[in-house]
Amino acid sequence: QVHVxxxxxxxxxxxxxxxxxxxxxxxxxxINNMGWHRQAPGKERELVAVITSxxxxxxxxxxxxxxxxSSDVAKRxxxxxxxxxxxxxxxxxxYCYALDNRGYTSWGQGTQVTVSS
Numbered sequence: 001q002v003h004v005x006x007x008x009x010x011x012x013x014x015x016x017x018x019x020x021x022x023x024x025x026x027x028x029x030x031i032n033n034m035g036w037h038r039q040a041p042g043k044e045r046e047l048v049a050v051i052t053s054x055x056x057x058x059x060x061x062x063x064x065x066x067x068x069x070s071s072d073v074a075k076r077x078x079x080x081x082x083x084x085x086x087x088x089x090x091x092x093x094x095y096c097y098a099l100d101n102r103g104y105t106s107w108g109q110g111t112q113v114t115v116s117s
Contacts, residue, residue, distance in 0.1 A: 002027045002106035006096045009111030012086055016115075020081040022096035022108060027077075029101045034071065034079045038113070040092035048094065051079055062089070086115045 008020040024031055035050035035058075049069035050058045053076045057069055066085045072078045077098075083090065093110040100106070 002031070002098045002100055002104075004096055004098050004106050004108035006094065006108040006111040009094060009113045011114045011116065014086060014088055014115055014117050016086050017082070017084045018086065018113060019083070020094055020096075020111060020113075022079045022081075024077045024098035024106070027098070027100050031077055032099045032101050032103075034076070034096065034098045035069065036079075036081050036094055036096055038090075038092040038094045039110075040089070043092075045095070049081060051076075083113075086113075088115045088117045091115050 002024050003026045004024050006022045012018050033050055033052040036048040037045045038048050039045040047060045048063055051069045051071050068082045070080050091114050094113050095110045096108040098106050
């Protein structure tokens with residue numbers, strides 16, 4: 001089973017920036033894609049960003065043009081989420097996931113992001 005660990009959350013003022021990191025390890029079959037979802041209090045989990053092993057990216061509508069997902073070029077097992085111009089509505093727990101080439105998804109424990117107004 002793939003082990004996924006996130007880091008980099010915290011408290012920031014509106015308009016500020018944060019960078020999240022996520023590392024996946026233990027896959028015997030390779031990683032197909034990795035990404036981030038988030039969940040705000042009282043709301044459903046939503047897609048933030050995805051990056052494929054080929055470098056393709058996809059973003060949720062609410063974060064386009066403000067967030068950027070990237071990965072280490074060599075192995076594509078570490079991903080980063082650069083978040084700029086943060087808004088209070090970006091507050092939530094950010095979960096990283098890794099989808100392996102068998103189609104199995106592993107999730108991290110989540111990291112809290114709080115944006116104050």
